[in-house]
Amino acid sequence: MNINGVQIDDTFAEAFNMRGTRVLITAQNLKWAYHAANAMTGFATSVIGCGVEAGIERELSAVETPDGRPGVSILMFAMGSKVLMQQLETRMGQCILTCPTAAAFAGIESEDQISLGKNLRYFGDGNQIAKLLPNAKGENQRYWRIPVMDGEFLTQESTGMVRAIGGGNFLVLGQSQPQVLAACEAAIDAMKKLHNVIMPFPGGVVRSGSKVGSKYPKMFASTNDAFCPTLKGIVKSELSDDIESVMEIVIDGLTFEDIAQSMKVGIEAACALGPENGIKRISAGNYGGKLGPHLFKLHPIMHGNLSTEAEQA
Amino acid sequence: MSALTFILKDAVKRIIDCKKLTPDTLQGKSLSDILAINLEKNLTVADVFDVQGDDATTLIFNNTTAQLQYIGYRMKTGNITINGDAGDFIGAQMQGGVLICKGNAGERAGDTMRRGILLIEGDAGDYCASNMRAGTLGVLGKTGAHIGYGMKRGTLLLSQTPAEQATWLDCGLHTLPFLNLLYQSFQTLDSKFTQLSNRRVRRWMGDVSGMGKAEMLVLQA
Numbered sequence: 001m002n003i004n005g006v007q008i009d010d011t012f013a014e015a016f017n018m019r020g021t022r023v024l025i026t027a028q029n030l031k032w033a034y035h036a037a038n039a040m041t042g043f044a045t046s047v048i049g050c051g052v053e054a055g056i057e058r059e060l061s062a063v064e065t066p067d068g069r070p071g072v073s074i075l076m077f078a079m080g081s082k083v084l085m086q087q088l089e090t091r092m093g094q095c096i097l098t099c100p101t102a103a104a105f106a107g108i109e110s111e112d113q114i115s116l117g118k119n120l121r122y123f124g125d126g127n128q129i130a131k132l133l134p135n136a137k138g139e140n141q142r143y144w145r146i147p148v149m150d151g152e153f154l155t156q157e158s159t160g161m162v163r164a165i166g167g168g169n170f171l172v173l174g175q176s177q178p179q180v181l182a183a184c185e186a187a188i189d190a191m192k193k194l195h196n197v198i199m200p201f202p203g204g205v206v207r208s209g210s211k212v213g214s215k216y217p218k219m220f221a222s223t224n225d226a227f228c229p230t231l232k233g234i235v236k237s238e239l240s241d242d243i244e245s246v247m248e249i250v251i252d253g254l255t256f257e258d259i260a261q262s263m264k265v266g267i268e269a270a271c272a273l274g275p276e277n278g279i280k281r282i283s284a285g286n287y288g289g290k291l292g293p294h295l296f297k298l299h300p301i302m303h304g305n306l307s308t309e310a311e312q313a
Numbered sequence: 314m315s316a317l318t319f320i321l322k323d324a325v326k327r328i329i330d331c332k333k334l335t336p337d338t339l340q341g342k343s344l345s346d347i348l349a350i351n352l353e354k355n356l357t358v359a360d361v362f363d364v365q366g367d368d369a370t371t372l373i374f375n376n377t378t379a380q381l382q383y384i385g386y387r388m389k390t391g392n393i394t395i396n397g398d399a400g401d402f403i404g405a406q407m408q409g410g411v412l413i414c415k416g417n418a419g420e421r422a423g424d425t426m427r428r429g430i431l432l433i434e435g436d437a438g439d440y441c442a443s444n445m446r447a448g449t450l451g452v453l454g455k456t457g458a459h460i461g462y463g464m465k466r467g468t469l470l471l472s473q474t475p476a477e478q479a480t481w482l483d484c485g486l487h488t489l490p491f492l493n494l495l496y497q498s499f500q501t502l503d504s505k506f507t508q509l510s511n512r513r514v515r516r517w518m519g520d521v522s523g524m525g526k527a528e529m530l531v532l533q534a
Contacts, residue, residue: 026490066493066494066497067490067491067493067494067497068493068497069490069493101490103490126526127526129466129468129526129528130447131449131468131491131494131495132428133430133449133494133495133497133498134411134498134501135497135498136497136500136501138501140409143491143494145491151487151488151489151490152487152489152490152491154490154491154494
């Protein structure tokens, strides 16, 4: 398969089940909403070392938020509900409670609820106030008002937790490091316009794709040597002579379709730069089907088959 | 389905206890069952009100006067709208739902209220929010003496400054983003409270003769 002169490998990205949640963060203005959200989603690139994978999903206008202030929505994913709850609570306490003017609200509906401000209320030392108020749909929601030095910290008691998918990905292979990075930036710009997905790595791009295992017994992941251009003569390389750089875009999303759509949009944007800008191939990271149940096959996705059936195709 | 509506008969001149007329107590009852409910000695609903409608989750009281006491007593869910004045103890021991009084309310509105929203568009009599445990009580008109007497928790939202009391302490002027949430919760209601948008308030805390965790938010011009 070939898009705009860029080869699309007949392979798949391998993804796994996660638990996810969405939190809406508002503040006096977008600047402070971003300060809070950036702190909340900081050091959250990979569950391997951070516990959760998190990122900013999109900006919210004042009419989209519960308290009528501008904000951003963030998505957070973990391998299990216990870790997600723990990380959400810690990050709420250290990043949202502490951030001037910031408030946090539930961003997703689910029967499974996890604590947002439920336990943070004790910071109020007995002066916290609960309010049970109907939302726009007439459903009662519990909020906490916690006295803090800038006024009040306002937070909803809990947010929903849903089943989600992590580890959707694709690799951009090109002639030089700057050219591959430019293609990845174009892909991220396009993918950020979609909802329900985040790209958790710095700037949405990861340069250190990994394989399972290592020569060192204590390491359970190590550099993906088959895609390392400086090793192409000494390992069983996947790279041809004209590839000098490979970068990966990892996607976590709420559903299979969300991730598939995001991959399609991202790959199209990267391919739009074409071989004349050094973009040669698109591939994907997989572990031979051993890691997760969700297989995002590049060819069906680029043909527009975004449903879970593409997994089976 | 239309709101279950109680229209007070002009001929009725005595005090009427409306404790039995809440969405919780009336749901599942037929019109004949409702008309047969005994409100006072030898006085049924049929003697006091003309009744229309069939949706017991939403009650409307029309042609009301201060004779009607205890409207919304212990209500847990649903909505009640009083199109006129109400007597004493409206919303007493309220546990949920929304109660709107479009006229004036008598004494001890929201007494020992635990949860829910009670909105009085007119004036409220003495001892408004007495012993209130929690919930939200708003008054757009004037309030009488001893407001928030023994109030433990909960929010009193007032558009007019009440008489100062020794057991309520001034916590200063504030702009509270929380009020946006509160105002948004009013938006589905048929009430003058939907017109509120001011987040600038003077906050009082009390009643410090007891627990002292309640707040009185007085809207600033």
